[in-house]
Amino acid sequence: MKTIVIEGTVREQKGSHQCRRLRAQGFVPCNLYGAGKNILFCAPDSAFRELLYTPEFYTAHIRINGEEYPAILQEAQFHPVTERLLHLDFRILDPNKKIVVELPVRLEGTAAGTREGGKLQQRLKKLKVRLYPKDLVEHISVDVTQLGLGKSIRVGDLKMEGIEFLNAPHLPVVSVRIPRAAKEEGAPAAAAEAPAAGDKGATKA
Numbered sequence: 001m002k003t004i005v006i007e008g009t010v011r012e013q014k015g016s017h018q019c020r021r022l023r024a025q026g027f028v029p030c031n032l033y034g035a036g037k038n039i040l041f042c043a044p045d046s047a048f049r050e051l052l053y054t055p056e057f058y059t060a061h062i063r064i065n066g067e068e069y070p071a072i073l074q075e076a077q078f079h080p081v082t083e084r085l086l087h088l089d090f091r092i093l094d095p096n097k098k099i100v101v102e103l104p105v106r107l108e109g110t111a112a113g114t115r116e117g118g119k120l121q122q123r124l125k126k127l128k129v130r131l132y133p134k135d136l137v138e139h140i141s142v143d144v145t146q147l148g149l150g151k152s153i154r155v156g157d158l159k160m161e162g163i164e165f166l167n168a169p170h171l172p173v174v175s176v177r178i179p180r181a182a183k184e185e186g187a188p189a190a191a192a193e194a195p196a197a198g199d200k201g202a203t204k205a
Helices: 016-024 045-052 111-116 182-191
Strands: 003-010 027-035 037-044 060-063 065-079 087-093 099-108 119-122 124-129 141-145 152-153 172-177
Touching: 003 027, 003 045, 016 027, 016 087, 016 141, 027 045, 027 065, 037 060, 037 119, 045 065, 087 152, 099 119, 111 119, 111 172
Parallel strands: 003 060, 027 087, 099 141
Antiparallel strands: 003 037, 027 037, 060 065, 065 087, 099 124, 119 172, 152 172
């Protein structure tokens, strides 16, 4: 599990004016809470790039005034027009308490159904899970090698030690969709094979 180290500085004041001043200086206002603490701090905008702009799930190791805190990113706020990073909330990890997070899904292998003309379709990009911090992973790996044409892997099919999946079990995570052309070709063939209405077979001589 990869951890991003962030060097933070305590911000003594709070409020919109203070936050605007920090942003103008290239810093991002942040909150760190949990384990009975609520710490206001800031760090340079560049310190968060590897944590935010990645398809993986990483934890953070935040250093503030000589203290170190293992944490996860709880919420990120961006400007609606410029998409500039405005504010971050971090939650301190307690090794004895389970947390609920969303982990990205990574598909592994080549689905058998795609070799028959099917199209692989990932239905869920992330999965909500409950686990202890020690069981955190960068992503959920889903092996699609045996996935056939018209078949799906659902949430209820996934099993990982230490991880409880919270999405509805019936939801498909990934499917191999049958191409429309194959469906259209199959329909006339099925109709030709089916006996006509009222057909009782050949009469005897």
